[in-house]
Amino acid sequence: MSDARPRLVYVCEGGDCSEKGSVELHNDLKEMLKTADPDGKLKLRKYPCFGGCEHGINLALFPDKVFLSKLKKEDLPRVCDFVCGKSPVPAGHTGIVAKDVEQIVWDLLDTGF
Amino acid sequence: MNAVDLEARIPNNVGLKDDKKLLRALEQWQPRFLDWWREMGPSDFREDQIYLRTAVGVGQGGWANFDYVKMPDYRWGIFLAEPEPEKKIHFGDKLGDPVWDAVPGEHRNVLRRIIVTQADTEPASVEQQRLLGHTAPSLYDLRNVFQVNVEEGRHLWAMVYLLHKYFGADGRDEAEELLRRRSGHADNPRILQAFNKPTPDWLSFFCFTSFTDRDGKYQLAALAESGFYPLARSTQFMLTEEAHHLSVGENGVGRVVERTAQLMKEGTDPRTVGAIPLDIIQKYVYEWSSASYDLFGGEDSSNAATYFGAGLKGRYREGDGLYRDPKALEQAYTTQVAEGTALRTLEIPLRRAMNALLLEAYYADCKRIVDRWNRTLKRYDVAAEVKLPSLRFNRQQGIHAGKWYDPEGNPIAQAEFEKRRTTWFPSAEDYATVKSCMKKVYEPGKIANWIAPPAQGINNNPFEWEYVKFH
Numbered sequence: 080m081s082d083a084r085p086r087l088v089y090v091c092e093g094g095d096c097s098e099k100g101s102v103e104l105h106n107d108l109k110e111m112l113k114t115a116d117p118d119g120k121l122k123l124r125k126y127p128c129f130g131g132c133e134h135g136i137n138l139a140l141f142p143d144k145v146f147l148s149k150l151k152k153e154d155l156p157r158v159c160d161f162v163c164g165k166s167p168v169p170a171g172h173t174g175i176v177a178k179d180v181e182q183i184v185w186d187l188l189d190t191g192f
Numbered sequence: 193m194n195a196v197d198l199e200a201r202i203p204n205n206v207g208l209k210d211d212k213k214l215l216r217a218l219e220q221w222q223p224r225f226l227d228w229w230r231e232m233g234p235s236d237f238r239e240d241q242i243y244l245r246t247a248v249g250v251g252q253g254g255w256a257n258f259d260y261v262k263m264p265d266y267r268w269g270i271f272l273a274e275p276e277p278e279k280k281i282h283f284g285d286k287l288g289d290p291v292w293d294a295v296p297g298e299h300r301n302v303l304r305r306i307i308v309t310q311a312d313t314e315p316a317s318v319e320q321q322r323l324l325g326h327t328a329p330s331l332y333d334l335r336n337v338f339q340v341n342v343e344e345g346r347h348l349w350a351m352v353y354l355l356h357k358y359f360g361a362d363g364r365d366e367a368e369e370l371l372r373r374r375s376g377h378a379d380n381p382r383i384l385q386a387f388n389k390p391t392p393d394w395l396s397f398f399c400f401t402s403f404t405d406r407d408g409k410y411q412l413a414a415l416a417e418s419g420f421y422p423l424a425r426s427t428q429f430m431l432t433e434e435a436h437h438l439s440v441g442e443n444g445v446g447r448v449v450e451r452t453a454q455l456m457k458e459g460t461d462p463r464t465v466g467a468i469p470l471d472i473i474q475k476y477v478y479e480w481s482s483a484s485y486d487l488f489g490g491e492d493s494s495n496a497a498t499y500f501g502a503g504l505k506g507r508y509r510e511g512d513g514l515y516r517d518p519k520a521l522e523q524a525y526t527t528q529v530a531e532g533t534a535l536r537t538l539e540i541p542l543r544r545a546m547n548a549l550l551l552e553a554y555y556a557d558c559k560r561i562v563d564r565w566n567r568t569l570k571r572y573d574v575a576a577e578v579k580l581p582s583l584r585f586n587r588q589q590g591i592h593a594g595k596w597y598d599p600e601g602n603p604i605a606q607a608e609f610e611k612r613r614t615t616w617f618p619s620a621e622d623y624a625t626v627k628s629c630m631k632k633v634y635e636p637g638k639i640a641n642w643i644a645p646p647a648q649g650i651n652n653n654p655f656e657w658e659y660v661k662f663h
């Protein structure tokens with residue numbers, strides 16, 4: 080993975096996560112990033128469903144391969160700082176979904192082409 | 193960006209009221225669409241109040257409304273995702289050119305074909321599912337199939353808008369044809385084979401939404417990258433609705449698996465209590481997944497290369513910058529194909545392998561849902577697993593067509609395939625078993641014995657909610 084490639088923040092908008100407010104969370108994060116990431120180094124995207132539905136709201140950071148689960152609106156400031164590289168991974172949100180579920184997400188994003 | 197006009201006869205955010213000619217044409221098509229809906233949409237239930245989601249626009253502040261609606265009164269609208277300013281084509285030979293807001297003359301026929309093929313699947317699936325309401329396992333499920341149906345109807349609108357606006361008289365003719373073809377009709381069938389297959393029972397429906405609709409998601413995702421910007425923005429919006437269809441399928445099969453697992457754990461044979469044995473579920477999975485693999489087209493395809501080179505159809509998430517070479521000229525795609533009963537390596541120049549790449553992304557996604565079902569089985573201490581067949585299994589299209597493989601993808605002799613056919617695909621008897629389980633349950637909070645209730649209801653309402661109010 081070359082450094083020229085963007086860092087991507089994927090927020091799940093699948094059925095379960097959107098029921099828990101992921102679309103609003105995505106929109107709020109988009110607003111926050113306007114000031115936190117003024118040069119647009121990060122790309123914020125929606126993702127149809129990661130398969131970790133029972134642990135939503137889920138978010139994936141790529142190519143860093145960090146998978147965050149059980150996010151709520153109140154976690155957003157910490158998430159925003161983290162994806163901008165200003166603070167470490169927020170505690171209590173990683174390693175929650177099964178390893179193979181996470182791996183499939185990375186496999187899909189790591190295209191090899 | 194045009195404002196959202198929800199009061200118009202055709203709700204839209206494409207500024208229809210300022211394009212009188214287009215508006216007139218679409219208003220003429222509208223009653224014919226409604227005729228088609230009455231004839232080929234869900235049979236009965238016309239007067240009933242269904243708790244449905246209706247798309248009302250894009251961007252901030254939510255994109256959909258939930259309310260009770262009679263299906264024929266559903267507000268089918270035309271919505272495009274918000275445009276990005278100064279958007280450029282991000283792959284293929286036209287890399288870096290501004291996106292097109294009109295159809296480039298040289299791609300007119302190809303684009304029309306792409307749009308018509310996509311469009312045709314939308315009404316087709318409504319036709320396939322039209323009788324399911326009569327055997328719904330719960331009000332929640334009844335509502336879900338209708339939700340899927342009305343949104344497929346809206347997807348048809350989305351595509352018909354493109355045909356009318358950008359393809360002149362040809363486009364209008366195509367829009368008429370879309371209402372004339374019929375799923376499974378001997379003389380005038382739908383374009384793609386999987387959309388002519390009968391969907392006679394709810395397990396078929398859940399397999400359809402798991403595997404066949406998921407093909408739709410990947411096709412839409414590839415078109416969402418298109419240099420023809422109205423198509424890209426249209427399919428981007430459709431994907432938002434599609435996510436729910438896929439979760440209906442994934443959770444649907446998952447709930448059938450869960451019910452079967454519960455019974456197995458108790459030591460009850462599912463057959464004896466009107467539920468579905470695991471081996472039949474497996475056969476349905478083999479049948480529907482392999483039929484859906486074919487929808488991606490040939491793995492080695494000059495058409496696919498043309499579409500990519502011309503900037504019409506990109507790779508999955510191409511715009512996210514996940515690929516090293518946005519022109520896809522440098523690499524080759526490697527796969528394996530049967531030669532006799534051995535496998536040999538086949539190299540396909542990357543551009544020609546675009547269908548194969550999309551199919552692989554799809555396969556990883558299918559793998560994810562099957563793994564999820566298997567976690568359920570494990571939770572109930574059931575040792576057996578549901579298997580997703582290899583991409584080589586039972587193919588009628590592409591490099592594996594006319595070759596014979598077992599579900600693991602090992603090459604086998606044709607005679608062997610025929611011998612084992614009944615162990616892989618549902619027999620008439622299996623269909624009859626499933627059919628015998630299909631009895632309607634219309635009481636709020638109640639559910640048929642062959643399926644577990646969902647983990648949660650719709651729009652924060654509980655499963656027990658009255659999702660359908662009969663008149």
Ligand code: FES
Pocket residue numbers: 091092093094095096097127128129130131132133135137
């Ligand atoms: S709905 Fe978010 S991971 Fe599935």
Ligand SMILES: [Fe+2]
Pocket residue numbers: 314343344347408434
């Ligand atoms: Fe659709």
Ligand SMILES: [Fe+2]
Pocket residue numbers: 340344405408434437
């Ligand atoms: Fe769909």
